[in-house]
Amino acid sequence: MLGTGAGEDLQLESLMTPHCIDLEATSVRDLNQALHELNGTQEKSDWQITNPKGRHAVAVGIDAPLNVNIDGHTGYYCGGMNKHATITINGNAGPGVAENMMSGLVRIRGNASQYAGATAHGGLLVIEGNASSRCGISMKGVDIVVRGSVGHMGAFMAQAGRLVICGDAADGLGDSLYEARIYVRGKVAGLGADCIEKPMGAEHRRELSGLLAKAGMTGLDVAQFRRYGSARKLYNFNIDNVDAY
Amino acid sequence: MCGIVGLFAKSKAIEAGLGAHLSNMLIEMTERGPDSAGVAVYRRPASPGGVKLTVLAPAASYAWDELKKALIEQVSQQVEMEIHGNHAVLILHADAAGIYDWFAAHFPELHINSSGVSIEIYKDKGLPENVLNRFEVKQFTGTHALGHSRMATESNVTIQHSHPFSTGQDLCLVHNGSLSNHNRLREKLQKQGIIFRTDNDSEVAAGYLMHRMWQGDSLDEALESALENLDGFFTFAIGTRDGFAVLRDPVACKPAIMAETAEWVAMASEYRAIAVLPGADSAECWEPAPAKIYSWSH
Numbered sequence: 365m366l367g368t369g370a371g372e373d374l375q376l377e378s379l380m381t382p383h384c385i386d387l388e389a390t391s392v393r394d395l396n397q398a399l400h401e402l403n404g405t406q407e408k409s410d411w412q413i414t415n416p417k418g419r420h421a422v423a424v425g426i427d428a429p430l431n432v433n434i435d436g437h438t439g440y441y442c443g444g445m446n447k448h449a450t451i452t453i454n455g456n457a458g459p460g461v462a463e464n465m466m467s468g469l470v471r472i473r474g475n476a477s478q479y480a481g482a483t484a485h486g487g488l489l490v491i492e493g494n495a496s497s498r499c500g501i502s503m504k505g506v507d508i509v510v511r512g513s514v515g516h517m518g519a520f521m522a523q524a525g526r527l528v529i530c531g532d533a534a535d536g537l538g539d540s541l542y543e544a545r546i547y548v549r550g551k552v553a554g555l556g557a558d559c560i561e562k563p564m565g566a567e568h569r570r571e572l573s574g575l576l577a578k579a580g581m582t583g584l585d586v587a588q589f590r591r592y593g594s595a596r597k598l599y600n601f602n603i604d605n606v607d608a609y
Numbered sequence: 610m611c612g613i614v615g616l617f618a619k620s621k622a623i624e625a626g627l628g629a630h631l632s633n634m635l636i637e638m639t640e641r642g643p644d645s646a647g648v649a650v651y652r653r654p655a656s657p658g659g660v661k662l663t664v665l666a667p668a669a670s671y672a673w674d675e676l677k678k679a680l681i682e683q684v685s686q687q688v689e690m691e692i693h694g695n696h697a698v699l700i701l702h703a704d705a706a707g708i709y710d711w712f713a714a715h716f717p718e719l720h721i722n723s724s725g726v727s728i729e730i731y732k733d734k735g736l737p738e739n740v741l742n743r744f745e746v747k748q749f750t751g752t753h754a755l756g757h758s759r760m761a762t763e764s765n766v767t768i769q770h771s772h773p774f775s776t777g778q779d780l781c782l783v784h785n786g787s788l789s790n791h792n793r794l795r796e797k798l799q800k801q802g803i804i805f806r807t808d809n810d811s812e813v814a815a816g817y818l819m820h821r822m823w824q825g826d827s828l829d830e831a832l833e834s835a836l837e838n839l840d841g842f843f844t845f846a847i848g849t850r851d852g853f854a855v856l857r858d859p860v861a862c863k864p865a866i867m868a869e870t871a872e873w874v875a876m877a878s879e880y881r882a883i884a885v886l887p888g889a890d891s892a893e894c895w896e897p898a899p900a901k902i903y904s905w906s907h
Contacts, residue, residue: 418881436890437880456894458880459864477896478864496896497861516861516899 382410382433392419403427416442418458423451429468443470446487462489465506478515481508484525490579497534500527503544509579517556519546528575530584538592542599546592547572549584558598562591611772611785612638612758613865614882615846615853617874617905618751623887627652628749630886632741634875635756637882639737641785642758645771646740647732649781649848652751654727655700660708662699663722663729665768669694676716684711693744695768696722698729705778720769720806725779726850727752732771752907755848757783764809774815777822779850784811785878786863788841814839818847832856832902846876852906861899868892874905 385395395413402409404427411432416422416439423432424444434442437455447466456474465484472480475493482498484506491499494512500519513531520536522544532550539556545568546559555561569586576584614634618624628650635646655661666673673692680688685701701708705724712719723730731744737758741747757772764770773781788794791810794817799805803816817839821831828849835845836859844863847854855876857865867876870888877883880894897903 417884418879437884437894439879439881456880475894475896477866478862497899515896 382412384412384414386414387417387419387422388415392422396421396424399423399426399428399430399432402430416455420458423449426451426468437474446470456493457491462487462506465489475512476510481506484508486525488578494531500525500544503527507575507578509575509581511581513550516553519544520556522546526571526575528572528579528589530581538594540598541592541594543594545571547575547589548592549589552590552592555592558595559592560595562593564589564591610641610760610762612641612878612882613772613783613785613844613846613876614638614756614878615754615783615848615855615876616886617753617852618872619870619874620872623873624752625750627751627754628745629747630873631749631754631756632738632747633885634877634882635737635741635758637885638756638758638878641878642760643736644761644766645732645734645759645768646737646757647730647759647771647773647783648741648744648746648754648756649723649728649730649773649783650746650749650751650754651727651779651848651850652729652749658702659700659726660703660705660724661726661728662701662708662724663731664697664699664712665720665722665732666695666697667718671695671697673697676719679715683715684708693731695733696731696744721775723773723775723779723781728775728779728781728848728850730773730775730781732757732773733768734766734771753848753852753905755781755783755846755853763787764807767807769807770809770812772811773848774812776815776819776847779848780818780822780828781848782811782815782818783846783848784814785844785865786842786858788814788839788843790840794838810841814843814845828854829902829904836900844878849904849906852904854902854904855897856902857897857899859900865897866894867897867903868894876903 407428413434416436418439420440422442426449427447429448432451434453439458441460443451443462446468448468450469452471457472457476459478461480462470463482465487467487469488471490476491476495478496479498481489483502485504489508491510495510495514497515498517499514503522503525505524507526509528516534517536519527519538521540523542527546529548533552535554536556538559541559572586685703689700691698733740772783788810791813795813818831843858844865845856868883870892
């Protein structure tokens with residue numbers, strides 16, 4: 365219940381003004397604690413975080429529809445385990461960004477390091493630059509859209525979700541893939557074991573078009589993309605497939 | 610896990626503050642390696658005909674004067690010596706090839722950390738900040754430098770197990786990772802005359818590069834063959850007389866980031882070690898690709 369008079373003004377003001385956290389002055393632990401105190405609520409406040417300077421585990425474990433803006437480059441595991449929040453990194457992200465994300469949106473304006481979106485179950489991860497090796501490793505339902513290219517072993521052992529690569533993919537794409545779907549616009553240096561190209565049907569063009577729109581990627585023609593998926597030969601070990609391991 | 614950092618100055622201002630900048634970088638890598646730390650700094654080149662050695666004694670109370678006296682009598686009429694605790698930097702006028710044998714015969718308790726024209730290697734056990742303070746690295750000027758913070762995973766924590774490792778004249782190696790074929794490779798290299806002082810895997814990588822270059826390989830050729838013959842995980846930074854090189858194994862699990870501005874080129878295990886450099890916010894940053902040699906030189 366809102367108060368009256370001066371109290372009401374104050375509360376209204378705090379709703380409008382973003383929380384500004386300078387990580388040179390506040391520890392990551394204190395920041396994350398403040399964010400976790402809102403977990404389980406419907407709080408939609410804005411959080412402005414400055415000077416991440418490669419610090420680890422910035423804004424992990426959020427479980428509320430917060431809007432978090434991070435100005436600068438982050439270190440390991442930024443946005444990990446995210447649920448409901450919209451997290452934007454105005455810089456590059458270190459290894460394991462958005463790992464194990466459950467829902468919400470993590471957007472990286474720069475490049476992402478190794479294993480972006482590892483094991484993530486849901487939500488949308490948008491990388492506006494390039495992603496490094498093992499992007500989407502063991503992804504379990506997340507959607508990942510990369511405007512640039514991805515490094516080797518993209519979508520390694522990916523189980524569910526969609527990985528969209530608007531640039532090129534390095535060697536070993538989709539190795540030991542389960543049911544995740546991969547769309548690539550550029551060149552694929554090489555497919556991993558049990559990953560094959562599959563035809564693009566109308567339903568796939570629709571799906572891809574929706575993902576690109578959701579990620580805010582414009583000016584791309586879905587007809588330029590190819591689709592890759594699992595040949596489903598490695599689900600169970602078969603001695604005839606030993607060479608593929 | 611370990612932390613590695615490298616800094617290459619492109620301006621006189623960075624050269625003047627090289628030790629301070631490198632120290633700030635290495636202190637950021639403390640959590641990656643709190644056991645021991647070391648640096649290789651390229652500075653104050655010896656005059657033509659001179660050889661610069663960094664010598665490590667078993668204790669800070671070492672009788673350095675006796676070493677100097679013996680050197681003057683038997684090796685070099687001119688000897689410059691600067692003492693930093695249990696390390697001494699010597700400049701001699703002698704044939705570099707014979708110096709190792711002379712030390713082994715007369716002062717076997719001393720270890721030559723480095724030899725060359727401008728390289729100096731300092732290393733010790735303890736937190737990076739304490740090790741850097743011990744040698745007053747923050748005061749050093751220089752053209753380029755490498756640093757390492759060690760978290761031992763496969764062998765003992767001693768000064769001898771610490772990085773950087775010398776790989777030849779003005780050459781050194783720092784390593785983040787672990788090698789799985791180092792025992793067999795060490796045996797092979799020992800038969801070729803390479804001497805190892807520890808059971809450390811990174812020392813084998815250093816010995817391997819040294820051996821390849823003795824065989825006539827260029828640094829790039831030696832690194833190319835390292836990709837074939839070293840089995841395991843590695844991000845290497847290799848210091849050379851004029852600059853440094855970076856190489857990651859083909860799987861590239863061990864992190865590495867590089868950054869460049871008009872003033873400097875830097876490499877580190879993590880961006881937070883680069884964030885402390887002037888102008889880092891606007892630096893161009895990228896992750897070195899697997900199995901690709903990157904190198905800079907003056």
